[in-house]
Amino acid sequence: MATPKLRFKEFDGYLEKNNLINLTLWASGGTPSKKNKDYWMGDIPLISGASMHTRKICESEFNITDLGLKKGSKLAPKNSILILVRGSMLFKKIPMGMALKDVAFNQDVKSIITKEDLNEYYFFQWLLSQENIIQNKVTSTGIGAGKLDTSELQNLEIYYPAKEEQTKIATFLSAVDTKIDELTQKHELLTEYKKGMMQQLFSQKLRFKADDGSDFEDWEESLIGNVFTNKSESFNPKVENNLPCIELEHLSQGTGTILGTTDSKNQKSTKNVFERSNVLYGKLRPYLNKFAQPDFKGVCSTEIWVLTGIEISNNYLYQYIQSEGFSELTSIQSGSKMPRADWKTVASAVMSYPCCEEQTKIANFLTAIDQKIDNVAEQIDHAKTWKKGLLQQMFV
Known part of the structure; x- marks a missing residue:
């Protein structure tokens, strides 16, 4: 039996093996008729491929009503895993994420709920570790889009430890994800800060002083x-x-x-x-x-x-x-x-x-912000690379 390369020291023993179809529940979504206004502009996000640009899914450009859900879509409860099974972006990556709240989803998406033997977050991290394998299963629809066969996904084999070890792995990887999220937010804040400073500087609402404290000449x-x-x-x-x-x-x-x-x-x-x-x-x-x-x-x-x-x-x-x-x-x-x-x-x-001296001050100031942005971007890349290595070693 297989064992992972990297494991918490308090755990040992072999892992269980099973097919996903025996450990998970799958559901297909749908889109209510756009001709009926009563189905739209509600409070329930309708998840599609366009909404799946993040691993944490909770919002969409389009929302439907309870009636729209009942008449043409499907609800994925909080902590469900959503995976895109049809769309052109499948040729580049496999969009998948975990629902942070109850959401609806369309016909291009499948929802997966874990049964008793699997911790949902452990399973989600395992699924991420299998992205290359899933990518190789993408075929063409003949009209430029990619597709995944649900039965092939359901037949994937998963090796998994006891629930206690699953929980510890899930908690650890969740902490890694939190760190990546924090760095990403820092990167976004620095980027917005630079945009704001550029607006102030190039509009002359904010001016630098000369080294002797005097005002620079007019632009x-x-x-x-x-x-x-x-x-x-x-x-x-x-x-x-x-x-x-x-x-x-x-x-x-x-x-x-x-x-x-x-x-x-x-x-x-x-x-x-x-x-x-x-x-x-x-x-x-x-x-x-x-x-x-x-x-x-x-x-x-x-x-x-x-x-x-x-x-x-x-x-x-x-x-x-x-x-x-x-x-x-x-x-x-x-x-x-x-x-x-x-x-x-x-x-x-x-x-x-501005004059040459003020140009230098402005350029140096904005370049310093660029360097901070680049440093954070590098930290994000390193963290993601480290996480990818963890997934390869903690899962079989």
């Missing part, structure tokens, strides 16, 4: 095209030396993180050259908010602006392009299927900017 005002430029050298990968190449997919959304690079020698199309500390901004689908400030020389897609400060430093520019004001300018787009930010629109807008 200058000019067309953006005179303050910074998007001009860069063209690069032909067929004849130039190899350089790191950044494509749009290498820029994360809203964080400034460079996710990777490729070699320019493997590219066929013309690229833009960027120097160390230039600011990159993705002009294609600007609402994705992709930007970065590389610490190396390289080339990038022509769908990325290479921005260089003229009257402002690149460090200040990097912070400015994250502001609401710049986002509003880039939202004035050309094209419908492939919307792009329009440089002529941006360049012809007027912006205010």
Whole structure:
């Protein structure tokens, strides 16, 4: 019989083995008719794939009434496990979570309630540990969506210890989850704090003082095209030396993180050259908010602006392009299927900017917040990696 690699020292012995169908109760959901207004705008969250973006499920964009529940849906009691069994996102991940309160769920979701032999939180953590196995069971519906066969899931084998050991494992992993939640909340608060400080600083509602305590001079005002430029050298990968190449997919959304690079020698199309500390901004689908400030020389897609400060430093520019004001300018787009930010629109807008010394203070202040945000993000990644390792070792 199998035993886990990692186990609390007060427990020993073999684990029981059984199929899920013998240890759990499964239910299918539904969606009440949208034609009947009496079924909607109630107090019961209707969980769908779109609602399952978190492991703790308690709310949805759509709520139904008691009548709507009775006529077309199903109730998952508090502490039920919900798992998506149909939807395009199944090809990337398996959305599943635990209901923090009674919720309804639609036809793309299954609810699972544990029987007496299984602690519900222990079972949920076990289910998370099996995500790769479940992922391999996803098949195509033929219309672009993925699906999971309920009978295959119910036939999964689970090894489980006595209830007392299950409870201890569940309590321990719950504490790990709480730590991750706390770090995530801290990350969100820091991100919101930075947004608020940017609004105050770029609107001049909050001003720094000079080192001697005096006020800085009034901000200058000019067309953006005179303050910074998007001009860069063209690069032909067929004849130039190899350089790191950044494509749009290498820029994360809203964080400034460079996710990777490729070699320019493997590219066929013309690229833009960027120097160390230039600011990159993705002009294609600007609402994705992709930007970065590389610490190396390289080339990038022509769908990325290479921005260089003229009257402002690149460090200040990097912070400015994250502001609401710049986002509003880039939202004035050309094209419908492939919307792009329009440089002529941006360049012809007027912006205010401070003197060099105040630029430095603003950039350094916001960069310090960025560093705190990055540190917390790194802690979250480490905690999640540690948790993943625990799941692999504590479950068979």
